[in-house]
Amino acid sequence: MLRRPRRNRQSAAIRAMVEETTLSVNDFIYPMFVMEGNNLTSEVKSMPGIYRYSIDKILEEMSVVQDLGIRSIALFPLLAEDKKDKIASESYRKGNIYLEAIHQIKSKFPEIAIMSDVAMDPYSSDGHDGYVDEKGNILNDESLEILAKMTIAQAEAGADIVGPSDMMDGRVRVLREALDSKGFINVSIMAYSAKYASAFYGPFRDALDSAPKFGDKKTYQMNPANVREALIEAELDYSEGADFLMVKPALAYLDIIKSLNDNFDIPIAAYNVSGEYAMVKAAAQNGWLDGTKTMVECLTSIKRAGAKVILTYFAKEYASLTK
Numbered sequence: 001m002l003r004r005p006r007r008n009r010q011s012a013a014i015r016a017m018v019e020e021t022t023l024s025v026n027d028f029i030y031p032m033f034v035m036e037g038n039n040l041t042s043e044v045k046s047m048p049g050i051y052r053y054s055i056d057k058i059l060e061e062m063s064v065v066q067d068l069g070i071r072s073i074a075l076f077p078l079l080a081e082d083k084k085d086k087i088a089s090e091s092y093r094k095g096n097i098y099l100e101a102i103h104q105i106k107s108k109f110p111e112i113a114i115m116s117d118v119a120m121d122p123y124s125s126d127g128h129d130g131y132v133d134e135k136g137n138i139l140n141d142e143s144l145e146i147l148a149k150m151t152i153a154q155a156e157a158g159a160d161i162v163g164p165s166d167m168m169d170g171r172v173r174v175l176r177e178a179l180d181s182k183g184f185i186n187v188s189i190m191a192y193s194a195k196y197a198s199a200f201y202g203p204f205r206d207a208l209d210s211a212p213k214f215g216d217k218k219t220y221q222m223n224p225a226n227v228r229e230a231l232i233e234a235e236l237d238y239s240e241g242a243d244f245l246m247v248k249p250a251l252a253y254l255d256i257i258k259s260l261n262d263n264f265d266i267p268i269a270a271y272n273v274s275g276e277y278a279m280v281k282a283a284a285q286n287g288w289l290d291g292t293k294t295m296v297e298c299l300t301s302i303k304r305a306g307a308k309v310i311l312t313y314f315a316k317e318y319a320s321l322t323k
């Protein structure tokens with residue numbers, strides 16, 4: 001036998017030497033949830049270990065996060081039902097809970113990169129990412145104006161990266177132009193380019209109470225059966241000025257990550273979403289899987305597929321492991 005592949009696996013030192021994919025805490029963006037109130041921490045039932053925090057508590061938590069070496073977070077708001085309306089007006093009201101949280105985190109932790117979420121769903125009485133008319137249609141171009149206002153408000157509050165997760169057509173260009181016109185030339189856009197209409201978002205919608213009040217998101221989020229559309233979306237977002245292209249979810253879409261990474265030279269991000277986190281946690285709690293090993297294997301596979309950046313609820317757990 002001339003070729004014995006096992007020779008390169010014979011010791012820990014040799015296995016480490018030939019290891020192709022290495023995870024680093026620098027790759028991670030840690031998604032966090034902020035809510036109204038004081039001194040409040042509430043665990044998301046379907047996401048063990050993940051909490052919604054009032055602003056004072058999220059600031060405490062940020063120290064822990066930063067001490068673990070995590071350098072980037074993505075922030076999402078939970079709003080009371082009476083703050084929601086058809087045009088998501090709360091999303092750009094100065095001093096709202098979300099903008100206030102961005103502002104305070106940025107002031108106390110200036111080195112942390114903060115990514116904001118641009119979509120109407122947490123603020124919309126319809127629970128959709130865009131503006132809904134009387135007939136229940138999600139109107140694209142009307143939504144863009146609202147998304148642009150929201151984006152400017154987030155940039156003014158101190159967001160370093162804005163993350164349009166709404167899947168409206170033409171949004172990246174509109175947001176880029178809006179940001180530039182206000183002088184925010186250095187605020188980056190991480191476009192949720194290939195965002196699929198996925199069942200894996202369930203726990204996130206529980207966390208934010210943001211599930212659509214009627215229908216589903218299939219007229220704007222993509223069909224899980226398609227890859228060619230992902231390339232069209234990525235091409236548009238790239239040409240409209242996106243700084244990062246994101247694929248979401250991650251694990252069931254590793255081929256999409258690879259395809260985008262093969263075709264574009266800007267960094268590819270992947271969102272290891274709430275349902276992917278919940279599956280591993282649930283199995284681990286039942287003693288059916290080794291949670292830690294499964295986490296590392298999942299994150300490694302996302303990076304191996306071509307994601308340079310990984311948004312993951314596992315960021316803290318992974319960081320504590322390697323600390």
Ligand code: PBG
Binds near residue numbers: 204273
């Ligand atoms: C909404 C948004 C969603 C997620 C991030 N931004 C949910 C949705 O589209 O319904 C999901 C994240 C996760 O599941 O972890 N704009």
